[in-house]
Amino acid sequence: MSDLLERLRGRGWRLTAQRRVVAEVLDGDHVHYTADEVHARATERLPEISRATVYNTLGELVSLGEVLEVSTDGRAKRYDPNAHHDHQHLVCSRCGTIRDVHLDSDPLAALPVPERFGFQVSEVSVTYRGICPNCHSHS
Amino acid sequence: MSDLLERLRGRGWRLTAQRRVVAEVLDGDHVHYTADEVHARATERLPEISRATVYNTLGELVSLGEVLEVSTDGRAKRYDPNAHHDHQHLVCSRCGTIRDVHLDSDPLAALPVPERFGFQVSEVSVTYRGICPNCHSHS
DNA sequence: TTCTTGACTTAGACAATGTCCAATGTAGGA
DNA sequence: TCCTACATTGGACATTGTCTAAGTCAAGAA
Incomplete structure (x- = not known):
């Protein structure tokens, strides 16, 4: 996932601190955080990041096919960065x-x-x- | 599903107008309503029925294995009365x-x-x- | 039939999750 | 460096679901 940011920039993504932090939080292969969990972890590194931005960024990553949205329980959706391996x-x-x-x-x-x-x-x-x-x- | 009410009575269910109406709304094999849709349809037959009762009754039908809960999109759960046929x-x-x-x-x-x-x-x-x-x- | 009682229903407050918007800030090209 | 289109923010709002206290009633008992 280290080249994710490069790939995104190549697609015309404007690289902001907020987007970088969200991508870093999702780094790892077996992570299944909810949007709120992503926000909590992102806040540790960038205290002012807003909920709206986390939701926006997750939505963009999903549209770009870099992250999968998983809803296993009808509660909060979870975000799975392991999008390039069928599972x-x-x-x-x-x-x-x-x-x-x-x-x-x-x-x-x-x-x-x-x-x-x-x-x-x-x-x-x-x-x-x-x-x-x-x-x-x-x- | 016509004998559903009989089956439920056999399990000690108290038969109320509200529960009967919810069961009737779910009658049919290929129905996938959300709780709110069930409530709207139930209200046509029994105007005073409350949201809470619809949620309670649906939850009971699921616990009893008579109805399946389906969450396909992370939005509202849907209720599937076709619980006795694997699909x-x-x-x-x-x-x-x-x-x-x-x-x-x-x-x-x-x-x-x-x-x-x-x-x-x-x-x-x-x-x-x-x-x-x-x-x-x-x- | 009438009575009794514990289970059922109700309205509305509350909780969890997600979306939208107007105002403000800023990345990156010129 | 400056511009400007795009990104971010905070907070209001929307949707879906849960909880509670007070009132109501189905069904068995007498």
Whole structure:
């Protein structure tokens, strides 16, 4: 993700301190923060950054395809910087922990053509739910 | 779904006008209303029904396994009465239309054991996204 | 049938998440 | 360095959902 800023500048992004900080917070492969968590972490480095800017920047990163938006629970959306590696998510029903997982087969292939009802299907997301080892041993 | 009320009574549910109306609104196999849509439709039959009761009743139906909660977009959750037939969802990215679809293979099988990280996986939901024929022809 | 009671419903306050806008600031090209 | 189009800010507002205290009622008991 270190070249993310370069890539963005190449697309005409104006590079501001706020955008840099948001991108830095998202740096890492297995991070799934909510917008508020991103804001809290960004605030540690740049105290005046506003909520609106964090929302704007996250939205832009999503539009640019650099970050994925994940909504696993109907609560706050989470932002996943691991957008360039196909993966799905495994969520603990108890504590909410999220893990990236990789599948054996392409889930698109599991949807037969007659079941596509003429849609041009372009995307699929799979969410597995269960109890994580930690929650399980504490139950 | 006509015997839903019987089933619920058998489980000790007190049968009220409000609950009956909510269940009637959800009657049908391919319905995916938000809580507010359920409330609007319920209000047509029972003008005094409150939002809180609609939320309570939907929550109870979900706990009882009679209705599925679906959150496809991070906005309002939708309620799917087709809980007794395994299925997944196909969503139009343009207009938000939702269709129930049936898969060729069990998506649980696509997650290799080493990718389960010790979770006891009990549930999987798959959401396909694309452009529906109607939106496609109008574009 | 009437009574009783605990479960149900209600209105509205509150909470969590996200969006919008007018005023102000600033990155980067000329 | 200066300009200006784009970015940021704070706060109001919108949407969705939760909670509570007070009133209401379904259904079993007598």
